[in-house]
Amino acid sequence: MQSKEPVSSVRTRAQASEMLLCSPSTGERLTSRVPSSPPVCSHDEYQTAADWLRTHTRHRPEVAIICGSGLGMLADTLGCQESFAYSDVPGFPQSTVQGHAGRLVFGVLKGKMCVCMQGRFHMYEGHTLSKTTFPVRVFKLLGVKTLIVTNAAGSLADGLQPGDIMIIKDHINFPGFVGLNPLIGPNDDKFGPRFPAMSNCYDKELRCLATEIGKQLEITGLMREGVYAMVGGPNFESIAEARLLHRLGVDAVGMSTAPEVVVATHCGLRVFGLSLITNKVVKTYEDSDSVNHEGVLEVSRLRSVTVQQLVTELIGKMDINNNGPNDAGTKF
Ligand SMILES: O=P(O)(O)O[C@H]1O[C@H](CO)[C@@H](O)[C@H]1O
Numbered sequence: 001m002q003s004k005e006p007v008s009s010v011r012t013r014a015q016a017s018e019m020l021l022c023s024p025s026t027g028e029r030l031t032s033r034v035p036s037s038p039p040v041c042s043h044d045e046y047q048t049a050a051d052w053l054r055t056h057t058r059h060r061p062e063v064a065i066i067c068g069s070g071l072g073m074l075a076d077t078l079g080c081q082e083s084f085a086y087s088d089v090p091g092f093p094q095s096t097v098q099g100h101a102g103r104l105v106f107g108v109l110k111g112k113m114c115v116c117m118q119g120r121f122h123m124y125e126g127h128t129l130s131k132t133t134f135p136v137r138v139f140k141l142l143g144v145k146t147l148i149v150t151n152a153a154g155s156l157a158d159g160l161q162p163g164d165i166m167i168i169k170d171h172i173n174f175p176g177f178v179g180l181n182p183l184i185g186p187n188d189d190k191f192g193p194r195f196p197a198m199s200n201c202y203d204k205e206l207r208c209l210a211t212e213i214g215k216q217l218e219i220t221g222l223m224r225e226g227v228y229a230m231v232g233g234p235n236f237e238s239i240a241e242a243r244l245l246h247r248l249g250v251d252a253v254g255m256s257t258a259p260e261v262v263v264a265t266h267c268g269l270r271v272f273g274l275s276l277i278t279n280k281v282v283k284t285y286e287d288s289d290s291v292n293h294e295g296v297l298e299v300s301r302l303r304s305v306t307v308q309q310l311v312t313e314l315i316g317k318m319d320i321n322n323n324g325p326n327d328a329g330t331k332f
Protein backbone atom coordinates (compact mmCIF):
# COMPACT_ATOMS: atom_id res chain seq x y z
CA MET A 1 0.00 0.00 0.00
CA GLN A 2 1.31 3.43 -0.86
CA SER A 3 1.87 6.05 1.84
CA LYS A 4 -0.72 8.84 1.71
CA GLU A 5 1.87 11.37 2.92
CA PRO A 6 2.76 13.88 0.17
CA VAL A 7 6.30 13.39 -1.10
CA SER A 8 7.34 16.87 0.03
CA SER A 9 6.48 16.08 3.66
CA VAL A 10 8.36 12.75 3.83
CA ARG A 11 11.45 13.38 5.92
CA THR A 12 14.70 11.51 5.87
CA ARG A 13 16.11 10.37 9.23
CA ALA A 14 18.79 13.02 8.93
CA GLN A 15 16.19 15.75 8.40
CA ALA A 16 14.14 14.46 11.32
CA SER A 17 17.10 14.54 13.71
CA GLU A 18 17.99 17.99 12.43
CA MET A 19 14.45 19.13 13.24
CA LEU A 20 14.81 17.89 16.81
CA LEU A 21 17.49 20.50 17.19
CA CYS A 22 15.18 23.36 16.23
CA SER A 23 13.05 25.42 18.57
CA PRO A 24 9.47 24.12 18.22
CA SER A 25 8.10 27.65 18.45
CA THR A 26 10.45 29.64 16.19
CA GLY A 27 12.11 26.92 14.13
CA GLU A 28 15.45 28.52 15.08
CA ARG A 29 18.39 26.11 15.03
CA LEU A 30 19.52 25.38 18.58
CA THR A 31 22.78 23.64 17.82
CA SER A 32 24.52 22.56 14.70
CA ARG A 33 25.81 19.08 15.51
CA VAL A 34 24.63 15.92 17.23
CA PRO A 35 27.49 14.03 18.89
CA SER A 36 25.62 10.74 18.55
CA SER A 37 25.57 10.92 14.75
CA PRO A 38 29.21 10.89 13.83
CA PRO A 39 29.87 12.63 10.52
CA VAL A 40 33.57 12.06 10.00
CA CYS A 41 36.11 14.53 8.70
CA SER A 42 37.68 13.64 5.38
CA HIS A 43 41.40 13.16 4.84
CA ASP A 44 41.33 16.33 2.72
CA GLU A 45 40.07 18.37 5.67
CA TYR A 46 42.99 17.30 7.86
CA GLN A 47 45.40 17.82 4.99
CA THR A 48 44.04 21.31 4.25
CA ALA A 49 44.58 22.36 7.87
CA ALA A 50 48.10 20.87 7.93
CA ASP A 51 49.02 22.52 4.59
CA TRP A 52 47.66 25.86 5.81
CA LEU A 53 49.76 25.65 8.99
CA ARG A 54 52.87 24.61 7.04
CA THR A 55 52.58 27.64 4.83
CA HIS A 56 51.94 30.00 7.78
CA THR A 57 54.74 28.88 10.11
CA ARG A 58 58.35 27.81 9.82
CA HIS A 59 57.95 25.55 12.83
CA ARG A 60 57.95 21.80 12.23
CA PRO A 61 56.82 20.37 15.59
CA GLU A 62 57.84 16.97 16.92
CA VAL A 63 55.84 17.19 20.14
CA ALA A 64 52.21 18.33 20.56
CA ILE A 65 50.71 19.33 23.91
CA ILE A 66 47.01 19.63 24.66
CA CYS A 67 46.44 21.88 27.67
CA GLY A 68 43.63 21.07 30.08
CA SER A 69 41.30 23.48 31.87
CA GLY A 70 43.32 26.36 33.29
CA LEU A 71 46.65 24.80 32.23
CA GLY A 72 47.21 26.85 29.06
CA MET A 73 50.02 28.91 30.61
CA LEU A 74 52.49 26.28 29.45
CA ALA A 75 52.11 27.61 25.90
CA ASP A 76 53.31 31.04 27.05
CA THR A 77 56.69 29.56 27.99
CA LEU A 78 57.54 28.41 24.44
CA GLY A 79 60.46 30.23 22.81
CA CYS A 80 60.32 31.70 19.27
CA GLN A 81 56.54 31.64 19.39
CA GLU A 82 54.10 31.86 16.54
CA SER A 83 50.43 31.52 17.34
CA PHE A 84 47.13 31.21 15.48
CA ALA A 85 43.57 31.66 16.66
CA TYR A 86 41.58 28.48 16.07
CA SER A 87 39.14 30.59 14.06
CA ASP A 88 41.90 31.19 11.47
CA VAL A 89 42.90 27.56 10.97
CA PRO A 90 40.79 25.77 8.32
CA GLY A 91 38.58 23.07 9.83
CA PHE A 92 39.37 23.87 13.49
CA PRO A 93 36.31 24.17 15.75
CA GLN A 94 36.03 27.00 18.28
CA SER A 95 36.73 26.76 22.02
CA THR A 96 33.70 27.69 24.09
CA VAL A 97 34.82 26.77 27.62
CA GLN A 98 36.27 29.22 30.15
CA GLY A 99 39.95 28.41 30.73
CA HIS A 100 40.45 27.26 27.11
CA ALA A 101 41.81 30.23 25.17
CA GLY A 102 41.46 28.82 21.64
CA ARG A 103 44.98 29.34 20.29
CA LEU A 104 47.49 27.08 18.61
CA VAL A 105 50.97 28.07 19.73
CA PHE A 106 54.13 26.87 17.96
CA GLY A 107 57.52 27.27 19.60
CA VAL A 108 60.58 25.70 21.13
CA LEU A 109 60.82 24.09 24.56
CA LYS A 110 64.16 22.75 25.81
CA GLY A 111 65.42 22.61 22.23
CA LYS A 112 62.43 20.61 20.93
CA MET A 113 59.96 21.94 18.37
CA CYS A 114 56.50 21.92 19.92
CA VAL A 115 52.93 22.86 19.15
CA CYS A 116 50.61 23.59 22.01
CA MET A 117 46.83 23.68 22.07
CA GLN A 118 45.85 26.45 24.44
CA GLY A 119 42.35 25.06 24.82
CA ARG A 120 40.82 21.76 23.79
CA PHE A 121 37.49 20.68 22.39
CA HIS A 122 34.99 18.65 24.39
CA MET A 123 32.15 16.46 23.22
CA TYR A 124 29.72 18.26 25.54
CA GLU A 125 30.30 21.51 23.64
CA GLY A 126 28.36 19.90 20.79
CA HIS A 127 31.36 19.04 18.64
CA THR A 128 31.30 15.67 16.93
CA LEU A 129 34.09 13.41 18.17
CA SER A 130 35.71 13.71 14.78
CA LYS A 131 35.94 17.49 15.31
CA THR A 132 36.88 17.11 18.99
CA THR A 133 39.96 15.16 17.93
CA PHE A 134 40.57 17.03 14.66
CA PRO A 135 43.88 18.62 15.75
CA VAL A 136 45.45 15.26 16.64
CA ARG A 137 45.40 14.04 13.03
CA VAL A 138 46.54 17.45 11.83
CA PHE A 139 49.52 17.13 14.20
CA LYS A 140 50.28 13.70 12.76
CA LEU A 141 50.31 15.19 9.26
CA LEU A 142 52.63 17.95 10.51
CA GLY A 143 55.15 15.31 11.58
CA VAL A 144 54.46 15.22 15.32
CA LYS A 145 55.69 12.00 16.98
CA THR A 146 54.64 12.46 20.60
CA LEU A 147 51.41 13.79 22.10
CA ILE A 148 51.22 15.08 25.66
CA VAL A 149 47.71 15.46 27.07
CA THR A 150 46.89 17.26 30.30
CA ASN A 151 43.55 17.70 32.01
CA ALA A 152 41.81 18.82 35.16
CA ALA A 153 40.05 15.94 36.91
CA GLY A 154 38.15 15.02 40.05
CA SER A 155 39.61 12.30 42.28
CA LEU A 156 37.85 9.16 43.41
CA ALA A 157 40.93 7.44 44.85
CA ASP A 158 41.30 8.15 48.57
CA GLY A 159 45.01 8.91 48.23
CA LEU A 160 44.57 11.62 45.60
CA GLN A 161 44.09 15.15 46.91
CA PRO A 162 43.35 18.42 45.12
CA GLY A 163 46.66 19.73 43.81
CA ASP A 164 48.07 16.23 43.21
CA ILE A 165 49.32 15.17 39.80
CA MET A 166 48.23 11.80 38.43
CA ILE A 167 50.27 10.26 35.65
CA ILE A 168 47.70 8.50 33.49
CA LYS A 169 48.47 4.80 33.30
CA ASP A 170 45.31 3.82 31.45
CA HIS A 171 41.83 5.12 30.72
CA ILE A 172 38.21 4.05 30.58
CA ASN A 173 36.46 5.64 27.64
CA PHE A 174 32.86 5.50 28.88
CA PRO A 175 31.33 7.28 25.87
CA GLY A 176 33.02 4.62 23.71
CA PHE A 177 30.93 1.95 25.50
CA VAL A 178 27.79 3.43 23.95
CA GLY A 179 29.22 3.97 20.50
CA LEU A 180 30.63 7.47 20.93
CA ASN A 181 34.11 6.73 19.59
CA PRO A 182 36.04 9.09 17.30
CA LEU A 183 37.07 6.13 15.11
CA ILE A 184 33.48 5.23 14.21
CA GLY A 185 32.84 5.56 10.49
CA PRO A 186 34.86 4.41 7.49
CA ASN A 187 38.43 3.69 8.58
CA ASP A 188 41.07 5.98 7.09
CA ASP A 189 43.82 3.41 6.46
CA LYS A 190 46.34 6.19 5.88
CA PHE A 191 46.10 7.02 9.58
CA GLY A 192 45.90 3.53 11.07
CA PRO A 193 44.20 0.14 11.23
CA ARG A 194 40.48 -0.57 11.57
CA PHE A 195 40.94 -2.27 14.94
CA PRO A 196 43.74 -0.56 16.88
CA ALA A 197 45.01 -1.97 20.17
CA MET A 198 44.70 0.33 23.19
CA SER A 199 46.65 -1.81 25.65
CA ASN A 200 49.80 0.34 25.48
CA CYS A 201 48.30 3.71 24.82
CA TYR A 202 50.15 5.56 27.61
CA ASP A 203 53.83 5.04 26.90
CA LYS A 204 55.58 3.23 29.75
CA GLU A 205 58.98 4.77 29.14
CA LEU A 206 57.56 8.30 29.33
CA ARG A 207 55.65 7.43 32.51
CA CYS A 208 58.88 6.17 34.13
CA LEU A 209 60.75 9.25 32.94
CA ALA A 210 58.07 11.55 34.42
CA THR A 211 58.34 9.71 37.75
CA GLU A 212 62.13 10.20 37.72
CA ILE A 213 61.69 13.90 36.93
CA GLY A 214 59.19 14.14 39.79
CA LYS A 215 61.98 12.92 42.12
CA GLN A 216 64.41 15.52 40.79
CA LEU A 217 61.81 18.28 41.21
CA GLU A 218 61.07 16.95 44.72
CA ILE A 219 57.37 16.60 44.02
CA THR A 220 57.00 12.83 44.44
CA GLY A 221 54.66 13.50 47.37
CA LEU A 222 52.23 15.04 44.88
CA MET A 223 52.54 12.36 42.24
CA ARG A 224 51.17 8.87 41.56
CA GLU A 225 49.93 6.81 38.64
CA GLY A 226 46.27 6.02 38.08
CA VAL A 227 43.34 5.30 35.82
CA TYR A 228 41.45 8.20 34.24
CA ALA A 229 37.84 7.80 33.17
CA MET A 230 36.12 10.00 30.65
CA VAL A 231 32.44 10.71 31.08
CA GLY A 232 30.44 12.82 28.64
CA GLY A 233 29.61 15.74 30.95
CA PRO A 234 28.86 18.60 31.13
CA ASN A 235 27.34 17.90 34.55
CA PHE A 236 29.59 16.68 37.33
CA GLU A 237 28.86 13.28 38.94
CA SER A 238 25.90 12.41 41.09
CA ILE A 239 26.87 10.61 44.29
CA ALA A 240 25.63 7.27 42.98
CA GLU A 241 27.67 7.78 39.78
CA ALA A 242 30.73 8.69 41.85
CA ARG A 243 30.36 5.52 43.92
CA LEU A 244 29.99 3.42 40.79
CA LEU A 245 33.14 4.91 39.25
CA HIS A 246 35.03 4.32 42.50
CA ARG A 247 33.95 0.67 42.61
CA LEU A 248 35.02 0.25 39.01
CA GLY A 249 38.59 1.22 39.87
CA VAL A 250 38.58 4.75 38.49
CA ASP A 251 41.13 7.01 40.19
CA ALA A 252 40.21 10.28 38.48
CA VAL A 253 37.34 11.40 36.29
CA GLY A 254 37.00 14.11 33.66
CA MET A 255 35.22 14.96 30.43
CA SER A 256 38.02 14.82 27.88
CA THR A 257 41.30 13.18 26.86
CA ALA A 258 40.22 9.60 26.01
CA PRO A 259 39.04 10.42 22.44
CA GLU A 260 42.26 12.36 21.74
CA VAL A 261 44.33 9.43 23.01
CA VAL A 262 42.33 6.88 20.98
CA VAL A 263 42.92 8.88 17.79
CA ALA A 264 46.58 9.48 18.62
CA THR A 265 47.20 5.80 19.32
CA HIS A 266 45.36 4.83 16.13
CA CYS A 267 47.78 6.91 14.06
CA GLY A 268 50.88 5.72 15.91
CA LEU A 269 51.67 8.71 18.13
CA ARG A 270 53.43 8.07 21.40
CA VAL A 271 51.27 9.42 24.24
CA PHE A 272 51.94 10.78 27.70
CA GLY A 273 49.04 12.00 29.85
CA LEU A 274 48.59 13.63 33.20
CA SER A 275 45.62 14.73 35.28
CA LEU A 276 45.84 17.61 37.68
CA ILE A 277 43.48 16.73 40.52
CA THR A 278 41.37 19.82 41.08
CA ASN A 279 38.73 18.44 43.44
CA LYS A 280 37.57 15.38 45.28
CA VAL A 281 34.44 13.87 43.79
CA VAL A 282 31.73 13.81 46.45
CA LYS A 283 30.94 10.19 47.32
CA THR A 284 28.77 10.44 50.45
CA TYR A 285 25.35 11.93 51.07
CA GLU A 286 26.63 13.51 54.31
CA ASP A 287 29.18 15.60 52.41
CA SER A 288 27.80 19.04 51.60
CA ASP A 289 30.67 20.01 49.28
CA SER A 290 29.95 20.49 45.62
CA VAL A 291 32.29 21.05 42.71
CA ASN A 292 32.13 23.90 40.20
CA HIS A 293 34.21 24.96 37.20
CA GLU A 294 35.54 28.12 38.90
CA GLY A 295 36.99 25.96 41.70
CA VAL A 296 38.53 23.65 39.10
CA LEU A 297 40.20 26.61 37.37
CA GLU A 298 41.47 28.03 40.64
CA VAL A 299 43.31 24.81 41.60
CA SER A 300 44.66 24.52 38.03
CA ARG A 301 46.07 28.02 38.24
CA LEU A 302 47.66 27.34 41.64
CA ARG A 303 49.46 24.22 40.36
CA SER A 304 50.07 25.27 36.76
CA VAL A 305 53.73 26.19 37.37
CA THR A 306 54.47 22.74 38.81
CA VAL A 307 52.70 21.01 35.91
CA GLN A 308 54.62 23.27 33.55
CA GLN A 309 57.98 22.32 35.12
CA LEU A 310 57.19 18.62 34.93
CA VAL A 311 56.10 18.77 31.27
CA THR A 312 59.02 21.00 30.31
CA GLU A 313 61.60 18.68 31.89
CA LEU A 314 59.89 15.66 30.31
CA ILE A 315 60.08 17.22 26.86
CA GLY A 316 63.72 18.15 27.46
CA LYS A 317 64.68 14.62 28.46
CA MET A 318 62.52 12.53 26.12
CA ASP A 319 64.08 10.69 23.24
CA ILE A 320 62.32 12.17 20.24
CA ASN A 321 63.37 9.33 17.96
CA ASN A 322 61.73 6.60 20.03
CA ASN A 323 58.18 6.37 18.75
CA GLY A 324 56.98 3.80 21.24
CA PRO A 325 55.36 0.40 20.77
CA ASN A 326 52.35 1.63 18.78
CA ASP A 327 54.24 3.11 15.89
CA ALA A 328 53.65 1.11 12.73
CA GLY A 329 55.82 3.37 10.62
CA THR A 330 55.00 6.82 9.33
CA LYS A 331 52.80 6.69 6.27
CA PHE A 332 53.04 10.31 5.17
O1 LIG B 1 39.45 17.93 30.69
P1 LIG B 1 39.70 19.39 30.76
O2 LIG B 1 39.64 20.04 29.42
O3 LIG B 1 40.96 19.73 31.50
O4 LIG B 1 38.48 20.03 31.60
C1 LIG B 1 37.90 19.48 32.75
O5 LIG B 1 37.39 20.58 33.46
C2 LIG B 1 36.04 20.86 33.03
C3 LIG B 1 35.14 20.86 34.25
O6 LIG B 1 35.54 21.79 35.18
C4 LIG B 1 35.65 19.74 32.07
O7 LIG B 1 35.79 20.17 30.76
C5 LIG B 1 36.66 18.67 32.42
O8 LIG B 1 36.89 17.77 31.36
Ligand SMILES: Nc1nc2[nH]cnc2c(=O)[nH]1
Nearest residue numbers: 152153154253254255296
Ligand atom coordinates in the same frame (compact mmCIF):
# COMPACT_ATOMS: atom_id res chain seq x y z
N1 LIG C 1 33.49 14.64 35.35
C1 LIG C 1 34.29 15.44 36.06
N2 LIG C 1 35.13 16.25 35.42
C2 LIG C 1 35.93 17.04 36.17
N3 LIG C 1 36.85 17.92 35.78
C3 LIG C 1 37.40 18.45 36.90
N4 LIG C 1 36.82 17.93 37.99
C4 LIG C 1 35.91 17.04 37.55
C5 LIG C 1 35.01 16.16 38.22
O1 LIG C 1 34.91 16.10 39.45
N5 LIG C 1 34.22 15.39 37.42
